[in-house]
Structures are given as C-alpha cells and as structure tokens.
Amino acid sequence: MLPRIKVGLIGVGNCASALVQGVYYCRSRGDSVKLKYPEIGGFRPEDIEFVCAFDISEGKVGRDLSEAIFAPPNNAPKISDVPNLGVEVLKGPVLDGLNEYTKRIIKVNPALEVDVAEKIRESGAEIMVNLLPGGAREASLWYANEVLEAGCAFINATPTLIASDFSWDHRFREACLPLIGDDLMDQVGATFLHKAILEALNRRGVQILKTYQLDVGGGTESSDIERAWGTKRAIKTKTIEMVLPYKASVVAGSTDFVDFLGNRRDSYIWISGECFGGVGFEIEIRLNTIDAPNAALMLLDVIRGAKLALLKGEGGHILPISAYAFKHPAKILPIYEAEKLFEEYISSKS
Numbered sequence: 001m002l003p004r005i006k007v008g009l010i011g012v013g014n015c016a017s018a019l020v021q022g023v024y025y026c027r028s029r030g031d032s033v034k035l036k037y038p039e040i041g042g043f044r045p046e047d048i049e050f051v052c053a054f055d056i057s058e059g060k061v062g063r064d065l066s067e068a069i070f071a072p073p074n075n076a077p078k079i080s081d082v083p084n085l086g087v088e089v090l091k092g093p094v095l096d097g098l099n100e101y102t103k104r105i106i107k108v109n110p111a112l113e114v115d116v117a118e119k120i121r122e123s124g125a126e127i128m129v130n131l132l133p134g135g136a137r138e139a140s141l142w143y144a145n146e147v148l149e150a151g152c153a154f155i156n157a158t159p160t161l162i163a164s165d166f167s168w169d170h171r172f173r174e175a176c177l178p179l180i181g182d183d184l185m186d187q188v189g190a191t192f193l194h195k196a197i198l199e200a201l202n203r204r205g206v207q208i209l210k211t212y213q214l215d216v217g218g219g220t221e222s223s224d225i226e227r228a229w230g231t232k233r234a235i236k237t238k239t240i241e242m243v244l245p246y247k248a249s250v251v252a253g254s255t256d257f258v259d260f261l262g263n264r265r266d267s268y269i270w271i272s273g274e275c276f277g278g279v280g281f282e283i284e285i286r287l288n289t290i291d292a293p294n295a296a297l298m299l300l301d302v303i304r305g306a307k308l309a310l311l312k313g314e315g316g317h318i319l320p321i322s323a324y325a326f327k328h329p330a331k332i333l334p335i336y337e338a339e340k341l342f343e344e345y346i347s348s349k350s
C-alpha cells in the first residue's frame, strides 16, 4: 500500500471545508464515486491525509479541523461526515487576512500566534494548500515563505501571483520543491465554460467581437469586492483573452456580493460575434453553481499531482499541473491542450 499524502491547509474557509469533506466523501463511497482520474501516480483521493491547518477566526482556531470546517461564516454545503481528525487548527498572523466586511463578521481568536514554519515541519506535511481570502496578498506571500522554510510543496489556490512569478519559481526550484498555481479554476466554473465555448467557436471559424463574464456570489470570499476586484478581474480577463488568436473586447471578473445567495454563485456570460457573411450572433448564458465543492475536485487532482511532482524530484513551477487546474499559470494554455499535458505528466514516471 502507498503511504498517505500529508497535506496542510492555510485558511479553513469554504474551499477547505469542501476539500476535507471531499476526501471523506470518496473514502465512504469508494469506487462508486465517478472520477475522471481515479488514480494519479497510484494515489486515490482517499490517500490524502490532513496533518495541519492554520486560521485566525475565533470559531476555528483551537478546534479540531473536522469541526472548524463547519464553523460560521463557512456556508459550504455538507456533502460528507468528517470524523475527528486529531488536527487542531492553529493561529497564524492576521496580516491583511480580513477585509471591511469580514472584519465585522469574523472575530480574531485571542490565542498566541504559533511559529508556522515550525508547526508545519512538526506535522510532517509535504504539501501546503493556500486557501486564504483572495485579497490577502501580504498574508499569502508571508505563508509562501514559511512553507519554503518548512520544506514543503506549495499549492496556491488564491489570485495572489506566486507560482507564476519568476522569483518564487526560482526560489522553489532552488529548494527542489514543487510550486503550483495561481488562482484555481473550478470544475464547472464560469472561466472554464467561457474558455470552452470561445475555443469551440474559434475552431469553427467564427469571429468573436465582444464578450463579458460577470458574477455574483454569497460566499465570504465574494465579499471582498474592493480588494479582489483588481487582481481577480485582471487574471480572469487575461485567461479569457488568451483563448483567441486575435484581439477582441473582453471583460471578465467577479462583480458583487449578495449575502443571501449563501455559497451559491450566479455567473453571466455574454458573447457577440460574426459568422460567415458578416452576420451577427449573440450567446447569453447564466450558470448557477455552488462555489466550494466546485473547487474540491480540482484540488483533489492537484494535490495528487503535487505528490507525484515530489516523487519525481521536481522543483519550481510545475506547468502541466498549473495549466490544467489554474486560471493564471506561468503559461496559459487552451483547455484541451492543458488537459493533454496534465495527462502526459501523470502517466510518465520521470
């Protein structure tokens, strides 16, 4: 039997909740869970084990991870029971982790901050997943340093540019540690769908003139309108623009927070273009998804990919994993090309 994959979590919010539940969902249902990649490098999602977790919130720090994932303001749906994990959520530094809205709803736990790098080392974690709020740039960079110091692979699900940044790539390469990111792409999210439709239209010889993708969400993450607006919009717009081999008018980015949506997200995609003879057409789509579980499946693939990268002895930005599962890898690829690259990567031993 292969050893378990030891994973640590930075931020115990909605995504973390869906990820932890996702592992136990797979453990309780076994082969009945239909996965595109049941095994990656011989590892199944059930082989993931959570060994440490960091947060700042009063309702999460000091509690077992199995309870903290269900503590408010988390509103990810429950898809699985999670047994006591024997992993106490530890307090990290707050830095820029709270925004104007979350400052009002999240009380910072008064516990002393731990030495994060030391606690990661003690836990035996091999892979750390950054699930901090999108606007927490300073905190994300701070944790990336701690992870490097602790000697772990780093997966950055947030829009802070780390994996796609040359200097971080260099530092992780020097340390022979895999670095994967940035900004996770959901299994069935607006970015995936938008890219897939534009790619298909482009292959069909259609000329796209203008397109936008906007959404409203009710998860805590969506509340950070001011801080996340700039980076998130820049990343989403760039990843959509890269689909087309010519210049079209593209706007893509989160727009607003609607608290009563809970963990739901409504995404609106509008495309206008011309077919043969200069004849115009328009496409309008509304996609309604539940945010957190949409990220979980991708993270289960990415974590197993990161373990494989560790086994291969690779360090620095891992393009085949980042391009497959993230909106802003060092090089943005068309969806099917990225998927092919990922499949080649996970099927080769070296």
Ligand SMILES: NC(=O)c1ccc[n+]([C@@H]2O[C@H](COP(=O)([O-])OP(=O)(O)OC[C@H]3O[C@@H](n4cnc5c(N)ncnc54)[C@H](O)[C@@H]3O)[C@@H](O)[C@H]2O)c1
Binding pocket: 010, 011, 012, 013, 014, 015, 016, 054, 055, 056, 057, 074, 092, 093, 094, 095, 096, 097, 098, 106, 130, 131, 132, 133, 134, 135, 136, 139, 157, 158, 159, 183, 184, 185, 186, 219, 220, 221, 291, 292, 294, 295
């Ligand atoms: N579908 C998705 O959910 C999805 C998709 C793509 C990217 N992402 C990214 O994943 C990240 C996590 O999303 P989420 O919905 O779980 O967010 P969330 O707001 O629900 O969770 C963030 C967690 O981080 C904690 N936190 C804040 N500051 C901290 C600090 N300094 N140290 C430790 N913990 C701290 C908060 O208390 C909270 O528990 C975001 O950056 C988001 O952009 C999510």
